[in-house]
Amino acid sequence: MLRTAGLTKEFGGLTAVDDVDFELEDGELCSLIGPNGAGKTTFFDLLTGVLTPTRGTIEIRADEGWRDVTDATPYEAANLGLHRSYQITNVFPTSTVLENVRIAAQAASADGAKLWRNAGAFDAHIEEARAILDRVGLADEAEATADSLSHGAKRQLEVAIALAGDPDVLLLDEPNAGVSSESVDRIIELIEDVATDHAVLLVEHNMDIVMNVSDRIVVLNQGAVIADGPPEDVRGDPAVQEAYLGGYEAGSLRREAESETAGTDPEEGTA
Amino acid sequence: MIAVFAAYPGLYSVLVNSPVGAEMETVLPQVETMVAVLYFGLFAMSFDFISGYTGYLSFGHAAFYGTGAYFVVLAANGKIPLLGPDTSFVALLVIGGLIAVGLAVLIGAVSFRLTGVYFAMITLGFSQVLYVLVRDWGYLASNPRDGPAVLGRTEPFSIGVPGVDSLDLAIGQLAGESVEGLLGVLEFTATEVSYYMIGLVVLASYFAMQRIIHSPFGKVLIAIRENEERAEAIGYNTFWYKLGAFAVSAFFAAVAGGLLAGFRRSVSPDGTFYFLVTGDALLASIIGGFGTLAGPLYGWLFDEGVTEFLSKRGEGGGLLPYLRDNLGEGLLSTEVFDGLTVGEAINTFLNGHAELYIGVLFVLFVLFVPSGLLGTVRDRVGGPVGEAIASRLRGER
Numbered sequence: 103m104l105r106t107a108g109l110t111k112e113f114g115g116l117t118a119v120d121d122v123d124f125e126l127e128d129g130e131l132c133s134l135i136g137p138n139g140a141g142k143t144t145f146f147d148l149l150t151g152v153l154t155p156t157r158g159t160i161e162i163r164a165d166e167g168w169r170d171v172t173d174a175t176p177y178e179a180a181n182l183g184l185h186r187s188y189q190i191t192n193v194f195p196t197s198t199v200l201e202n203v204r205i206a207a208q209a210a211s212a213d214g215a216k217l218w219r220n221a222g223a224f225d226a227h228i229e230e231a232r233a234i235l236d237r238v239g240l241a242d243e244a245e246a247t248a249d250s251l252s253h254g255a256k257r258q259l260e261v262a263i264a265l266a267g268d269p270d271v272l273l274l275d276e277p278n279a280g281v282s283s284e285s286v287d288r289i290i291e292l293i294e295d296v297a298t299d300h301a302v303l304l305v306e307h308n309m310d311i312v313m314n315v316s317d318r319i320v321v322l323n324q325g326a327v328i329a330d331g332p333p334e335d336v337r338g339d340p341a342v343q344e345a346y347l348g349g350y351e352a353g354s355l356r357r358e359a360e361s362e363t364a365g366t367d368p369e370e371g372t373a
Numbered sequence: 374m375i376a377v378f379a380a381y382p383g384l385y386s387v388l389v390n391s392p393v394g395a396e397m398e399t400v401l402p403q404v405e406t407m408v409a410v411l412y413f414g415l416f417a418m419s420f421d422f423i424s425g426y427t428g429y430l431s432f433g434h435a436a437f438y439g440t441g442a443y444f445v446v447l448a449a450n451g452k453i454p455l456l457g458p459d460t461s462f463v464a465l466l467v468i469g470g471l472i473a474v475g476l477a478v479l480i481g482a483v484s485f486r487l488t489g490v491y492f493a494m495i496t497l498g499f500s501q502v503l504y505v506l507v508r509d510w511g512y513l514a515s516n517p518r519d520g521p522a523v524l525g526r527t528e529p530f531s532i533g534v535p536g537v538d539s540l541d542l543a544i545g546q547l548a549g550e551s552v553e554g555l556l557g558v559l560e561f562t563a564t565e566v567s568y569y570m571i572g573l574v575v576l577a578s579y580f581a582m583q584r585i586i587h588s589p590f591g592k593v594l595i596a597i598r599e600n601e602e603r604a605e606a607i608g609y610n611t612f613w614y615k616l617g618a619f620a621v622s623a624f625f626a627a628v629a630g631g632l633l634a635g636f637r638r639s640v641s642p643d644g645t646f647y648f649l650v651t652g653d654a655l656l657a658s659i660i661g662g663f664g665t666l667a668g669p670l671y672g673w674l675f676d677e678g679v680t681e682f683l684s685k686r687g688e689g690g691g692l693l694p695y696l697r698d699n700l701g702e703g704l705l706s707t708e709v710f711d712g713l714t715v716g717e718a719i720n721t722f723l724n725g726h727a728e729l730y731i732g733v734l735f736v737l738f739v740l741f742v743p744s745g746l747l748g749t750v751r752d753r754v755g756g757p758v759g760e761a762i763a764s765r766l767r768g769e770r
Contacts, residue, residue: 180608
């Protein structure tokens with residue numbers, strides 16, 4: 103669905119993304135992990151056109167063959183089926199939850215430029231928005247303003263907006279960031295659910311989630327790919343252990359979280 | 374509210390001739406002031422259309438108001454190529470609007486590369502360049518600093534159905550038509566006819582803008598105001614949406630300017646292109662409520678009402694002449710403090726200081742009524758006022 107070749111981004115002397123060759127298959131759920139500052143969010147920004155690469159190419163599958171989107175702007179990338187959610191909640195704060203999703207559904211159609219018909223007359227957008235809210239579990243909050251949602255619900259709304267753009271590739275940047283441990287299961291379900299009909303690239307720090315849901319894991323360190331493979335292989339990789347995992351075993355995070363319910367910084371581990 | 378506006382001239386004359394006429398004349402703005410409220414209110418609404426809905430403060434909006442106003446006067450003086458001095462007024466409004474659209478596309482194409490205060494400053498810069506140009510360009514008027522007046526045109530500026538005399542009524546302070554014996558009983562003075570005909574154009578413009586705000590296009594504008602980065606990320610080329618909104622607002626700003634020119638039959642650079650004209654629209658928007666569309670009209674009504682209330686005699690009654698007439702000689706000559714009589718104190722504090730009090734009110738509004746008159750009312754009743762009242766009458770809440 104999506105591939106990069108020799109993708110590099112330099113900020114002055116700092117190489118944030120270093121010669122990354124990456125390919126995401128159709129229907130795959132691939133996780134991107136790595137320590138803070140490894141270049142994960144920069145990689146997302148390159149893919150979605152927020153940043154322009156210093157070198158290398160980005161291509162997305164279009165009908166037959168590949169289409170070069172290296173120099174695409176954010177709205178072009180979105181119109182080619184590349185949608186993302188944000189690490190720091192980035193919604194339309196004073197609009198209702200429904201309108202947040204509806205406006206994204208409208209973007210995927212060609213109706214945005216119509217200025218003489220009431221937006222409420224475009225039933226397709228509203229129905230699609232309601233279906234997506236159902237899917238992410240926000241149907242009851244449709245009429246609330248986005249601002250008034252709890253943090254966990256805002257994270258769900260993040261994903262809902264990205265989903266509404268009718269993506270081929272969904273880039274999820276820490277959908278779980280700052281979510282309390284009780285809500286984690288809901289987010290995991292959501293990730294697994296959207297992965298059934300989209301190719302998903304996930305950035306996530308919670309190793310329990312990553313090891314459970316991923317088909318494949320790519321590890322970034324200082325901008326470069328240091329490991330790429332199925333969860334079991336990556337977990338055993340000594341380079342990965344040294345750079346990032348630091349003695350992680352399955353379930354250890356959850357046990358820690360349960361033994362010390364208070365005192366953990368919810369923003370810990372954000373890049 | 375439309376009904377209140379429609380009934381206003383009649384109510385005004387009834388109330389002013391009633392036993393409490395003196396008080397009413399003091400408090401209520403006269404019909405001529407209301408005409409200015411209508412066309413300047415339309416300009417303030419067009420300012421709100423771009424500034425309140427996309428969040429881009431168009432500080433050079435006076436350029437479009439001035440374009441519309443100058444276009445009407447110049448065309449009437451035969452100074453616009455291809456257009457005779459007797460072109461119909463409604464056609465002039467539309468053509469002037471389209472010229473403003475062209476100007477907006479040129480200014481917007483450059484300005485929308487910037488955001489925030491830099492956008493406000495660059496649009497201000499463009500409008501000031503035009504202001505200086507208009508002020509010094511001898512082709513426009515014999516004395517460009519004072520601006521041109523309609524000289525060449527014999528035909529009055531009229532609004533309505535062309536060719537049907539009774540449905541096509543002339544506007545203007547002096548040149549306007551009065552109507553007698555309509556439906557047997559109704560009579561309207563020239564000022565009242567101007568009020569209704571200009572009001573019709575303003576109402577039609579308001580409905581058009583309202584319709585655009587509620588369209589898919591308008592929803593994108595709101596999304597841009599809320600979070601432009603995300604609007605772009607979900608697939609909107611925000612540049613074209615902003616430029617489109619700018620063009621629409623420029624069109625209606627020019628229509629407002631054309632109404633000003635049609636009513637007054639003369640324009641000046643300081644009353645149209647000058648940046649303080651935009652400042653007045655900003656003031657009206659803040660008092661009336663940003664992002665409410667109708668709010669700026671009420672904001673300007675409030676502003677003009679207070680100005681007239683505090684003005685000197687001869688401008689539609691006000692507090693100062695009212696107090697002079699009604700306090701009585703004895704009280705007026707009473708000494709309050711150190712040789713200052715009540716009469717002198719009233720003169721000192723009320724004579725020609727309306728702007729000062731408006732300034733204080735403006736500060737109070739920004740501090741205590743940040744969402745403006747209409748914004749606050751909508752927050753209270755939970756939605757647009759008309760809908761809320763209707764659903765309450767039906768007993769739905």
